[in-house]
Amino acid sequence: MSHKSTEFELVKGVNVLTGPNNSGKSAVISALQLLAELPVKEGDYMVRHGTAESSVTVETDEGDVLAWRRKGSAMSLTINGDRDIRLQNNRDHYLEKLHKHLRLPKVSGNESKQDFDIHFANQKDPIFLINEPPSRAALFFASSSDAGRLFEVRDKFKDLVKAKRKEQQSAKTTLEQQQRILAKLAPLDEIEEQMKFVQVTFKQYPKDQEALRLSTKMLQDLKIYVRQFNSITSKHQVVRELILPPELEDSDKLFQYCKALKLEVGRLSIFSNKQKALAQLEQPPELLPTNDLAKQLHDLRFAEKKGLKLEKMQATLANLNVQPEIDNTERLTCLLKALHKDSVIVARLNSQQTHYESVNSPPLLEQESNLATNLRTLHETLTRHRSLEAHVKNLLQLNNIPDFDDLPRIEQNYHLLKKLSYKRSFVFRFHRELSELQPPPQINCTFELQELLSQLKSLKKRHTAHSQRVKLGDISQIPPQPEFEEIELLEKHFKDLYLHIENVQKLKAHLQNADFELRQWVNQHPSCPTCGGDLTIQKLQGSICNGS
Template identity: 35%
Template sequence: MRRKHGLSLHRTGELKYGKERSWPDPARNTCLRLFDINALRNAMVRFSQDLKYRVCLSCDLSTREIILSGMLKRITLHNFMSHSHTVIDLSPGLTVLTGPNNCGKSAFVSALQILADNTSGDFMVRHGEKECRVIVETDDGHMIEWKRKKKTVSYNIDGVDFHRLRNSVPDQLHEILKLSKVKAGDADEFDVHFGEQKSPIFLLGDRGSRAARFFASSSDASVLIEMQKLHRSKVKTAQQEYQRQQNELKQAEIALELLKPIPDLENKLELLNLSYESLQKEQQQIRNLEAFIQEFQQAEQRVSRLSDTVATLNILPESLQQENEQPLAVLTQRFVAIEYKTRVKQLQISALQTLTVPPSLQETDQLEKMIREILSLEQVAKSASATGDCLKQLNEPPHLAETESLQKMIQKLAVSEERTRIDRQESRVLESCQSPPELIDLQKMEQLCQQWEQAADQFNAQCSLHAKCESEYESVRIQLLKWVEENPSCPTCGAELEPDQFIRTAETGLQGHSHGT
């Protein structure tokens, strides 16, 4: 006599209630130890009340199936096996499902098992439908949905979707349901939550070594071994982390050692910046002096031209009316002042030339702009002051006479002087030139060029024809070589054909292969 039953516990615990009975098994010649179903049910109720665990038990006794549930509050099946849409609200203590065989009671246990393990296959999809769903709600507010559509499986846990799982399940699932398989060692897994109806009782159909490993895994020794493995792993990880931190510490010490000279470098950098600013100011003064010198040279050139003009005017008869000399006196005074400033600036330049080369410059656009503005204002102020000093020493200007005719004469003299200078330059250039060559008849040269062009065209045509012949010759040569390779012997006399001699004969046109006797 054999009874089929399945047992599902959300948390493992030692079952101490119930009366045991034994029935002989003629097929195995052993004794099966089973619990009386009534005593087992009462024990499970007391067990769930004492430890506040929720237990799910499925027992097929031909006409009824019992599901003892907790933790799970509601189970919803949609297009799952024979259920189109079924919702069951589980009671806090015990929920009993009764009915005839094949009415869909076991589908709920299968749904929980598929939800926990993500079983492969599409046998659970209702006939004629494209997808099926299993929805479970727990007392602590979690909602888990498993959905299969064709070959795709997805989970939705508390509103978060999980796709592309293949045959695995999300990590959050086991934390919420606590229906995962128990691992014993590295390879064995035991399902202590679900029992198949058509398979033997748990562990009785397995090998003795597997049962021994299961009972050994439930002892303290296996727990200690697992804890030792976990401790070794943590120690190894901690050592690696310590080694990494030591390496980082050494690198940080090296970096700090390299950064020690930074304060001294900062002080030196500040001194260099001050030196650089002073050199920038001096360099700006030098540029201003150079500009002033250039202006002075231009003024000197103008004075020279005016002196030449005055010398030219002195040649004129004395009976001419004397012009006002006051502007010339003003220019002379300005020339003396400019000459004095030039000597002062030259002394400053000679003093600045003894300085060392300034360091490399950096971007100081704003500072340079401000310095230029200040220097330009100083220059304007100095110029205005010098002009005022000069004007104070002057007397009142006399009455100016009519100088229009003299001005016209000066302009004519300037034009004549410019023309004379240009004529002299042209004469010097022409003196250095050679006399032009004699012209000859260019008709023969044109004929020769035409003949040369015709010859070049003929040569290009012959070159293209030669290249075409070369390509044809190369193709025929390759064909002959291939023919000789394919026919190594003469088809007439059977003598051996030499490729080189064959090609050489074809190129020279001499007598080629002679047939043997």
């Protein structure tokens, strides 16, 4: 407003503020009213033009310092150094806290929510209560006298009497409910005596139950032993009449012979299937030797490129005025012979390719899926044979039924039966645990993967060999003529560079094709056929590098 920085020191008694119009007298009253009422919805009229904030600070005789401040749309209140800026959320709480120190609150009516401001008044308003209706004046005087206080105490007493009567009625109802509950619980004394007897009996119950369980178990074991003894006795009666079986030979050799026979039968069936499939094919054409095919193709390309370079070189030399004399023509003769030889090889390869295109693809071989089933059946048969052999061996130990007086023999047979019973329970438990196991994963054919890995290894070896040949320079050079020394050096440099680039491009193409085939194979086989683990292109490339 009109005050930039103004401070007033008031004295005891009445303080009068005088001055001409528009000098800021009303601004002082408005500032005190802002601090006393803490308005939250008024505008920013109290902020001086050209400034960002305004503040009002009052220090009381008791030493309390109260400050109101507004900056932008945020208002804050500080009481003795404690600052709060959340006036919009809890204004009534801060007003009550403020007027404990400022003591300029509004006067409230007894039964009305209307407040009376007895500290501040506008300049043009009439004298206090003159322009108000008579009811409001009566309300003010009633609130300022003891009559209003008596009416308020009377109303509070009526409310208190009503609350006490409700509490008395509730207590009476609760008492009746408790009496009914006590009447229902009257037989508890008799029940308590019965519970003591039940507790004593219950403590003795586990011991009696354990003794009963042991007796039942002993009786069941005795019945089992009696049944086993009767069964063994009957078996012994039958076995005693039999002739002793011949001694068994070693069955390991028989197992090996059977295994070898199974393998031979499987191989014979595979060979017969292959023979039947091959019998349907036509006689293949005679194959020409292809051992040096790659080397000859490489030499042919090299000779063609070299011939082109020589033709360019010859055309360049023909434009010269004086044609130099060629002393040594052996190199050109060798190149022409190599070119003729390579052309013959290319023609022969073209004819071979024509024969190969007419040949049908070989038939697919059947998988040897029945081999694992046959081996498993043979293993189960051998296991059953060994079990029966051990059972017969145990039965042979019971040669004769002992007499009732022969206690050592009876004890020996008893221990033997007990041992056999333990073995039988162990075998049952072992079979039960084996039945809960999941079947092993199926092992797929890995021939394609092995073939692909061998191709990658051969490509890597060829790449290494080409790199070594490029480094060592295995092509012999003809000593250059003195006048063509610079031309020969330049030709050699470009030739080596061109060959190296060509070899690198070929190897890159081979590696890209192999990588593409490898990725396709991995996408078709996400798990390893051998171990069943996850298979990725990184793991496969790492295994190829380690294996090479």
